Amino acid sequence: MSSDRPSGLGTRDRPARSDAGGPGAAPPTVRGIHAALRQDIVSLRLRPGERLSENELALRFGTSRAPVREALIRLVEEGLIDVRPQRGSFVSRISLSAMERARFVREALELAAVRRAAERGASPGVLARARGAIAEQERAQRDPERFTQADDAFHHTLADGSGVAQLWAVIEREKAQFDRVRFLSIPAVTPVEVLIAQHRAILSGIENRDPAAAEAAMRTHMSEVLKIAQTLAAEHPDLINDDLGADEQP
Numbered sequence: 600m601s602s603d604r605p606s607g608l609g610t611r612d613r614p615a616r617s618d619a620g621g622p623g624a625a626p627p628t629v630r631g632i633h634a635a636l637r638q639d640i641v642s643l644r645l646r647p648g649e650r651l652s653e654n655e656l657a658l659r660f661g662t663s664r665a666p667v668r669e670a671l672i673r674l675v676e677e678g679l680i681d682v683r684p685q686r687g688s689f690v691s692r693i694s695l696s697a698m699e700r701a702r703f704v705r706e707a708l709e710l711a712a713v714r715r716a717a718e719r720g721a722s723p724g725v726l727a728r729a730r731g732a733i734a735e736q737e738r739a740q741r742d743p744e745r746f747t748q749a750d751d752a753f754h755h756t757l758a759d760g761s762g763v764a765q766l767w768a769v770i771e772r773e774k775a776q777f778d779r780v781r782f783l784s785i786p787a788v789t790p791v792e793v794l795i796a797q798h799r800a801i802l803s804g805i806e807n808r809d810p811a812a813a814e815a816a817m818r819t820h821m822s823e824v825l826k827i828a829q830t831l832a833a834e835h836p837d838l839i840n841d842d843l844g845a846d847e848q849p
Contacts, residue, residue, distance in 0.1 A: 627660045629666045633674065640679045641747075648690060653668055656671075678691060693779045695829070695840065701773045714810040716813070719761075736795050743785045750781075780839075783831055784831060788830060794820070798820070800820075
């Protein structure tokens with residue numbers, strides 16, 4: 600898979616940033632480097648088309664090139680980085696077909712999760728964490744990155760409330776392109792008040808032990824991204840590849 604692995608990467612001139620920690624700190628793991636770069640891509644700190652450098656990233660994280668290379672390979676597998684032979688590795692454009700696949704998988708899993716949580720009854724701890732995530736979204740309405748982190752915390756909590764071990768880990772592996780569209784849409788396209796109200800409706804269904812209501816509210820919430828994806832693609836052709844339907848079989 601030589602042509603599919605990040606290697607020989609150049610760099611675009613941009614301010615250096617360090618995630619290496621203080622003197623004596625252990626170097627980041629592959630998992631930590633992957634998580635930091637993934638968040639940079641999702642939040643558009645690293646924008647589509649930006650070239651990545653193994654050497655520069657190794658300096659940023661205070662480590663050798665080997666863990667950086669492994670983290671980049673994982674990002675290639677998630678569709679967040681493109682490898683161009685003889686040119687290097689670049690942040691990929693947002694793929695609407697990949698976003699739709701992620702939405703389909705995520706909707707199926709999260710509908711089942713909230714139905715199960717409502718049927719079995721969520722613990723007081725789960726309900727408190729979910730309310731806390733909504734409260735954090737209320738406070739973070741002017742901060743898209745903080746708002747989306749609270750959004751993740753809410754959905755993570757509901758996945759835990761289903762009682763299905765590792766459910767959130769499965770969801771998280773599938774949702775990278777979904778997250779990029781979501782981040783780009785807030786708050787200019789999707790009002791944060793709408794998203795918060797949808798979260799409250801989902802939680803209300805769980806609190807009231809009403810599986811149908813919880814499931815219906817989650818379905819409405821998950822459909823939100825479809826309403827705005829192609830609008831965003833028209834507004835940001837440099838960031839988004841409108842390839843919906845490209846994977847359909849004749």
